[in-house]
Amino acid sequence: MTLFLQLLVNGVIVGALYGVVAMSFVLIYKASRIVNFAQGEFLLIGAWTCWWLLTSWHLPFWIGFPITLVFMLVFGVILQVVVLRPMIGEPIISVIMVTIGLSIVFQAAMKWMFGVFAKPFPPIFASPTTNLFGLEVQTVYVVSLGISILIMAGFGWFFKYSRTGLAMRATAFDQQVAQSLGISVRRMFAMSWAISAMVSAVAGVTVGVVNGVSSALSIFGIKVFPAVILGGLDSVIGAVLGGLIVGVLENVAQYVDSQWLNWGNMYEIAPFYVLIAILMIKPYGLFGTKDIERV
């Protein structure tokens, strides 16, 4: 039973991270209808950058981490301006192909620069594990849960109340209308990529601290798909819930598998089975918007 609880807590914590990545994925989708296949590489680049700053420059974490975030912001803007801005006006499918290309290029570049083996972060917290209600949990996970919740609340506030958040939603709804309101669509696109890259990097660094940094990190980019589609592609709350569901499912599946089934690898595929089941009942995802049509 303790094992089950342990896995459940792990699931929630990892799920929150999935949720954060899913949100940054939804951010780009909402602003520009682009399905970003390079989302996982954002985690990878963020994690490697932070790792490099901490190991090569021997910066303390609390300096290296903010620098990483700033770097990712700039990286997101540059990526949008250089690669994606010229694609505005092209069919969405072409842009999606470009993101697949980007993911391959980044993946290769990271392997070339940092090698193929996982490299551990220098220890950041005094004790690697903490006791949470009698359960052993990695300290970094507890901190990451806190950060995840903060980011989620921040996103909620941003889209509901901030001027820029509203402008992004308007851009997502109808670019011509957004421009007629005085919103610079190009700036909104650049901003969505920047924020998305930065938020993904937070997740990348967290996972990197726990498991070590390696190309395997970009698997998150794939895991995000069931999370996002579960929640409905364009819903931020849906993305969070989708992430949590996928996280918990993985761990529960692992528990069931290790206790009774012994099939191995249930953990990898269970989320996708549930995804199919939910989409059969709710084709727009749990929170996806149906178009409002006045008849």
Add this chain to the structure above:
Amino acid sequence: MLNTATAAVAAPPVTAAKRLMLSVNNIEVVYNDVILVLRGLSLEVPEGEIVALLGANGAGKSTTLKAISGLLKTEDGEVTRGDITFNGERINGIDPDQIVRKGIFQVMEGRRIIADMTCLENLRLGAYTRRDNGVKDDLDMVFSYFPRLKERTGLAGYLSGGEQQMLAIGRAMMARPKLILMDEPSMGLSPLMVKEVFSIVQQINRDLGVTILLVEQNARMALQAATRGYIMENGKVVLDGTAEELRNNEDVKEFYLGGGNEERKSFKNLKSFKRRKRWI
């Protein structure tokens, strides 16, 4: 019958007392590099007035508005000749979001409110370009014009057509523009609602001192609300004058206001109507 041609040539000059806010000078608009829509259109909007731009479907009215607001760019259109001057500054070729910042706000055809946002969010977006502290007060002002919008707390997509039009106008008011370009505010509304919308348009013009360039199919209502009018056909202005003059013009009466001369009822005269269907 020749009076149309003479009127078009000898357009009454805009009264010198009023400052010219917008002047469109002999512009040509091309879509997709090939489709010529406006062929040398000129018009002038004096400050503080309501100017109506009338014409049949496909005459180029909406294109004219989009050329002014810069939204033409989003539809692969381009002003290839002539210039558009707003308060003495040439504005053609500028991005639409910059033009909004200069004080021109277009209320697009078909309302185009953001359906998956609430009324309040739509209105707040209207004030997107503003940085001053007056937004809160203006929100109250808009609600005082349209009390019905305050009661609607759900998504704007579920509002009735009339309410959506009010929301679109309110959103324009939130931007505190100097010039509002209004594209067919009466589209798809009941006669009663059309009346209400036009009275609000006049009220905004009077109370806030906003200049309005109004594109309309409903020529009768438009010429009642407006001070001046232009009539377009095939991408050109064919007739212009004060609203009063246009209301009393025989051709306008016949083509746009209905009725006209009582004697033109027989089939023979119908033929003459067909022959005269073009202005020039």
